[in-house]
Amino acid sequence: MAAPPVASASGWIGFRAPNGDDADAGAASTDLSNILDAVEAPIVVLQRDFTIAGFNKATTDELGLSPADVGRPSRDISRLAGLTSLESQCSEVMASGVEARTDFRDGDRWFVVRISPYANAESRVSGTVLTFANVTAFRASIDQVIYERECTKAILNAVPDPLVVLSADQRIHAGNRAFYSMFFELASLRTRLKGMLSGGRAFDPVEVDQVFPGEGRRRLILHAHPLASPNHPEPRVLLTFEDVTARKQAEAANDLRAIAERKDGLRRSEAFLAEAQRLSLTGSFSWRVSTDEITWSDELYRIFEFDPGMPVTLELIGTRVHPEDLPLLRAALERARDTGADFEHEHRLQMPDGSIKYLRMVAHGIRDEDGRLEYVGAIQDVTGPRLSEQALGKAQSELAHVARVSALSTLTASIAHEVNQPLSGIITNASTCLRMLAADPPDLDGARETARRAIRDGNRASEVIARVRTLFTKKEFATESVDLNGATREVAALLLGELQRNRVVLQLELPQSLPSVTGDRIQLQQVILNLVRNASDAMATVEDRPRRLLIRTEDEDGDRVRVTVRDTGVGVDPQNLTKLLDAFYTTKSEGMGIGLSVSRSIIERHHGRLWAEPNDGPGATFSFSIPVSQRA
Amino acid sequence: MTIPKPLLVSVVDDDESIREALPDLLRQFGFAAEAFASAEAFLASEFVSETSCLLLDVAMPGMSGPDLQQELTRRRQKIPIVFITAYGDASVLRRLLARGAVRCLVKPFSETALLDAVGAALT
Numbered sequence: 001m002a003a004p005p006v007a008s009a010s011g012w013i014g015f016r017a018p019n020g021d022d023a024d025a026g027a028a029s030t031d032l033s034n035i036l037d038a039v040e041a042p043i044v045v046l047q048r049d050f051t052i053a054g055f056n057k058a059t060t061d062e063l064g065l066s067p068a069d070v071g072r073p074s075r076d077i078s079r080l081a082g083l084t085s086l087e088s089q090c091s092e093v094m095a096s097g098v099e100a101r102t103d104f105r106d107g108d109r110w111f112v113v114r115i116s117p118y119a120n121a122e123s124r125v126s127g128t129v130l131t132f133a134n135v136t137a138f139r140a141s142i143d144q145v146i147y148e149r150e151c152t153k154a155i156l157n158a159v160p161d162p163l164v165v166l167s168a169d170q171r172i173h174a175g176n177r178a179f180y181s182m183f184f185e186l187a188s189l190r191t192r193l194k195g196m197l198s199g200g201r202a203f204d205p206v207e208v209d210q211v212f213p214g215e216g217r218r219r220l221i222l223h224a225h226p227l228a229s230p231n232h233p234e235p236r237v238l239l240t241f242e243d244v245t246a247r248k249q250a251e252a253a254n255d256l257r258a259i260a261e262r263k264d265g266l267r268r269s270e271a272f273l274a275e276a277q278r279l280s281l282t283g284s285f286s287w288r289v290s291t292d293e294i295t296w297s298d299e300l301y302r303i304f305e306f307d308p309g310m311p312v313t314l315e316l317i318g319t320r321v322h323p324e325d326l327p328l329l330r331a332a333l334e335r336a337r338d339t340g341a342d343f344e345h346e347h348r349l350q351m352p353d354g355s356i357k358y359l360r361m362v363a364h365g366i367r368d369e370d371g372r373l374e375y376v377g378a379i380q381d382v383t384g385p386r387l388s389e390q391a392l393g394k395a396q397s398e399l400a401h402v403a404r405v406s407a408l409s410t411l412t413a414s415i416a417h418e419v420n421q422p423l424s425g426i427i428t429n430a431s432t433c434l435r436m437l438a439a440d441p442p443d444l445d446g447a448r449e450t451a452r453r454a455i456r457d458g459n460r461a462s463e464v465i466a467r468v469r470t471l472f473t474k475k476e477f478a479t480e481s482v483d484l485n486g487a488t489r490e491v492a493a494l495l496l497g498e499l500q501r502n503r504v505v506l507q508l509e510l511p512q513s514l515p516s517v518t519g520d521r522i523q524l525q526q527v528i529l530n531l532v533r534n535a536s537d538a539m540a541t542v543e544d545r546p547r548r549l550l551i552r553t554e555d556e557d558g559d560r561v562r563v564t565v566r567d568t569g570v571g572v573d574p575q576n577l578t579k580l581l582d583a584f585y586t587t588k589s590e591g592m593g594i595g596l597s598v599s600r601s602i603i604e605r606h607h608g609r610l611w612a613e614p615n616d617g618p619g620a621t622f623s624f625s626i627p628v629s630q631r632a
Numbered sequence: 633m634t635i636p637k638p639l640l641v642s643v644v645d646d647d648e649s650i651r652e653a654l655p656d657l658l659r660q661f662g663f664a665a666e667a668f669a670s671a672e673a674f675l676a677s678e679f680v681s682e683t684s685c686l687l688l689d690v691a692m693p694g695m696s697g698p699d700l701q702q703e704l705t706r707r708r709q710k711i712p713i714v715f716i717t718a719y720g721d722a723s724v725l726r727r728l729l730a731r732g733a734v735r736c737l738v739k740p741f742s743e744t745a746l747l748d749a750v751g752a753a754l755t
Contacts, residue, residue, distance in 0.1 A: 417691075420718040424739035425649030428657050431743040435660040450656060457649050 042132040045118060048094065050074045050087050053127060062132065063106065082106060083113065090128045093117050097125060109136045162241040165227065173236060182212065182241070207244075218245045274298060281381035287363075289337050289373040303359070303381045305351060322348035322356065327546075328503060340365040340373045346382075346500045358386035418464040425457035481629055482521045484553050484561050485510045491528045492551065495536075499549065504536050509552040515628040517561050519606040524626075527599040527610075531565040531622045534596070538569025538620065545618065560608075562625040572612060572620045599624075638664040640682045641750060644674045644700065645689040645716065650739075654687065657743060663750070671695035675703065683711050685753040687737075690717040690728070701731065712753035716741070 036043060042059035046052060051073050052065070059065050063079045074080055075087065082105050093100050099116040111132045118127040153176075156163055162179035164172055170190065206222045221242040226235065274297075277283055283300030287293075294312040301308045304320050314333070321329055325347040332345045342364050349357040363377030433450040436443040492508055499506050517524075532551065539547040550566040596610075603610040608626030615621055641663045643654045648669075655665035666683075668674040672695055674686075686704075690697040701713055715728050715736045725736045735749035 417718040420739045421647045422649060424716075424718070424741065425647075425653050427740040427742065428650070428653035428746075432653060432657040432660055435657070435743075439660075446656070450653070453649065453652055457653075460649070 041134070042130075044074075044130040044132075046074055046090060046128045046130065048127050050090060052077070059132075062134070079106065089115055093128055094125045104132065109134060110139045111135060161243065164239050166237050166239060168235050179241070205242075218243055219248050220244065278302075281384075282378050283380075284376070284378050287375040287377075289340075289375065300379060303357070303379065304349065320349045320351070322350045324348075324503060328500070328505065331505065336363065336365065336375060337373075340367065344496075346497060356383070357381055358383045415464070419461050422457040422461040422464070426454045426461070429454040429457065479518055480521060481516045482519055482524055483514065483516050484524070484563055485514050487521055487525050488528055488551055488553055488563065491525050491532060495529065495532055499532075499536055502536050502540065502547070504539060504547045504549050507548065507550045509550065511554065514553055514555055514561060515558065517606070517626050518629040519626065520602075523602045524606070527602050527624065528563060528565070530596070530599050531563075531624075534622070535565050535567035535569060535620075538567050538571070540569075542569060542618075556625055558628065560625045560627050562623055564621060564623045566615065566619065566621040568615075568617070568619040571614055571618060638662060639684040639754060640664045640666065640679060641685045641687060642674060642679055642683040643667040643687045644669075644671055644692075644697070645687075646670060646692045647689070650689070650716070654746075657746070658750070661747060661750075671697070671700035671703075674700070680704075680709060680711075685750050686711045686713045687750075688713050688715055690715055690724070691719065698728065698731065701733070705732075714749045714753055 037057040039056060040058055042055065042062045044052065044055040044059055044065070052070050054070060055065050065077065065079065069077055074083075080086065083102065085102075089100050089102060093115045094117055097117050097119075099114060102113050102115065104111040104113045112135050114131040114133070116129045116131065117125045118129050120126050156176035157178075159176055160178055162176065162182045164175040164179045167173055208220050208222060209217060210220065211217050221244050223240045223242065225238045225240070227238055228235065277297055277299035281299070281303065283303055284297045285300055286295045292314055294314070294317075296312050298308060301310070304317070306312070306316070306320075310316070318326060329345065329347045332343060335341075336343050342362075344363075345361045347359055347361075349359060351357060358381070359379050360382045361377060361379045363375040365373060365375050367373055429450040433447045433454065436447040436450065488508070488510060492506060496506065528551070532549065535549050536547075539549070545568060548568045550564070552564045552566070554562050554564070556562050600610040603624045603626065606626040608624055610622070610624040613621045613623070641658050643651060643658075643665065645651055645654075645667070646669055651667040651669065655667050658665040666677070666679050668677065670692060671688075674680065688697045688700060695703070697715055697717075704711055704713075712734045713732070715725075715733050716739060717724070717736065718739045725738070728736050734753040737745055737749055
């Protein structure tokens with residue numbers, strides 16, 4: 001059946017409804033023809049008997065059908081020969097009324113052909129409509145994607161570490177060869193994975209231990225990388241499994257070696273420390289103040305001559321401490337307990353055989369996070385140094401005495417010689433003079449001459465005396481700004497050991513700030529030292545009360561500074577107070593009078609005053625005050 | 633009859649006021665007197681053999697009094713020596729006397745003591 005063309009050769013060809021239904025060749029037909037010709041894809045209408053009923057312009061352009069092909073069986077059209085099962089497919093579509101698709105290759109082009117049923121106005125299927133969609137470019141891109149995927153797969157399969165992509169429901173989407181050959185049991189990670197997959201966030205690497213058949217225990221680190229694509233709503237996660245078994249083993253071996261080395265180092269340094277303690281006769285200790293728990297180093301056991309490992313208590317220590325030193329040690333420990341301050345203390349031990357040891361203790365207070373106080377410190381056996389110090393001190397004081405005596409006698413002899421020469425001249429000349437006057441006749445000229453010589457010699461003698469006086473009084477006097485607090489502290493530090501040995505408790509009361517004075521620092525320190533020594537000496541025989549020594553500095557209305565040294569010693573008789581400061585007056589054999597008188601002259605050269613007062617209680621107080629420096 | 637020549641008393645002392653004063657007093661006593669500033673000057677003088685008594689200072693720069701005493705002994709010059717010294721150290725005085733000095737006078741000394749010493753030296 002041939003359908004006559006109703007449009008030009010370039011337009012819709014043979015548009016007649018299949019099976020002879022007449023189409024309205026009016027305006028509607030023209031509109032339809034225009035629309036169909038505007039479609040890019042070829043559209044071919046087949047009759048029920050598979051002959052060509054018509055096609056649009058694109059069919060002519062793309063598939064080369066000509067108007068003469070209308071009415072020809074489709075199987076005769078060579079360009080459509082690739083559609084090998086077209087007729088059976090069309091029959092099926094017409095029978096079922098459901099459209100079908102088939103691929104179609106035309107040279108190097110690819111089409112997807114949609115076969116739709118052609119229904120007329122009464123909904124009767126009277127043919128089919130073939131629509132050709134050109135998918136050549138699409139197929140090429142698909143091929144490219146497949147190729148890229150194969151490349152990626154090859155790469156991933158070459159990676160020795162297992163990789164897997166999971167979906168939100170923990171289904172495996174893809175894995176590399178290593179993953180599939182590992183038989184990894186994801187069950188142990190379900191909970192972790194769930195949280196992570198639902199949040200779509202990365203999680204911190206997880207270390208897992210797992211036993212693998214034939215491989216034994218492996219240690220793996222799992223890293224998760226969320227995979228997000230803006231056009232893909234389903235979250236997925238890439239899991240990578242890093243096998244760190246070998247590395248961990250190496251690290252563990254290193255750690256073991258390091259620990260062994262540390263232990264060895266520790267043992268060595270402990271040995272060094274013990275050796276150092278033995279050599280330096282120094283032991284270390286810790287004292288937990290709240291519980292009185294005491295820990296000692298071996299050397300301390302040796303020093304105290306206790307059996308090693310014996311539990312150390314304050315009571316036990318007390319049994320070794322020299323009875324005379326016990327009260328002071330107790331006082332020092334109580335003070336430490338109260339204040340938590342660092343302290344230094346010297347005391348003696350009385351050993352069971354009666355021998356005496358001198359110990360020097362230095363302790364540093366620390367508090368733990370709960371504020372509990374603990375002292376750590378060192379105790380050194382200073383018996384050797386102390387004994388030689390004492391011997392040296394004795395020798396020194398003897399030497400000083402000898403030197404003083406011999407210096408004095410040398411000086412005296414020298415003065416005597418210098419004075420006796422002119423005295424001798426005076427006496428001889430005077431004798432001669434008398435004899436000359438007594439002669440008959442008197443030798444007046446000679447007498448005058450000898451008298452003149454006597455006067456000359458007298459003058460010479462008086463010059464000698466003047467020279468001696470300048471020798472004694474002429475001393476360099478330095479003027480500098482002196483901080484009496486600092487000067488006092490230095491003296492106290494200098495005398496601390498001596499005072500402790502004399503069982504004197506020294507108390508310093510030095511205000512935070514004190515105006516400075518002008519003068520000779522060394523001379524002022526000599527005065528303080530002299531007063532402190534005197535105070536200590538004044539307490540040497542005191543046994544029935546504490547030997548307390550207070551040094552106080554104070555600001556007297558901003559124009560003078562006063563230094564006070566108060567003791568609890570034997571005190572001074574009020575009647576002797578003034579005489580005490582006079583030169584050469586002394587109540588002791590050691591010559592305290594000279595020291596005080598020199599001290600007073602030093603203070604007076606500083607335009608100050610030195611005085612003594614008896615205490616209300618036992619002892620005496622010596623004070624001096626000097627003007628503060630004038631501000632420039 | 634010849635007038636007897638006065639006995640020569642020599643004074644050796646480094647102190648000038650002694651050298652001035654002492655000879656004058658000795659002359660008042662009727663002695664001849666010569667003064668020398670050092671032991672060396674005395675030894676070099678012509679008066680060594682004429683000296684009947686030597687008043688000798690102990691401490692002098694150069695040759696000391698005891699040194700001169702020794703030198704005179706070596707020269708067999710037996711001159712009686714009275715030491716005069718400003719140092720009154722008893723042990724030194726004892727040692728000097730033990731070595732043959734007639735007397736030791738400690739400066740300043742009285743004219744009585746001087747006369748007594750010189751007298752002892754001359755007898």
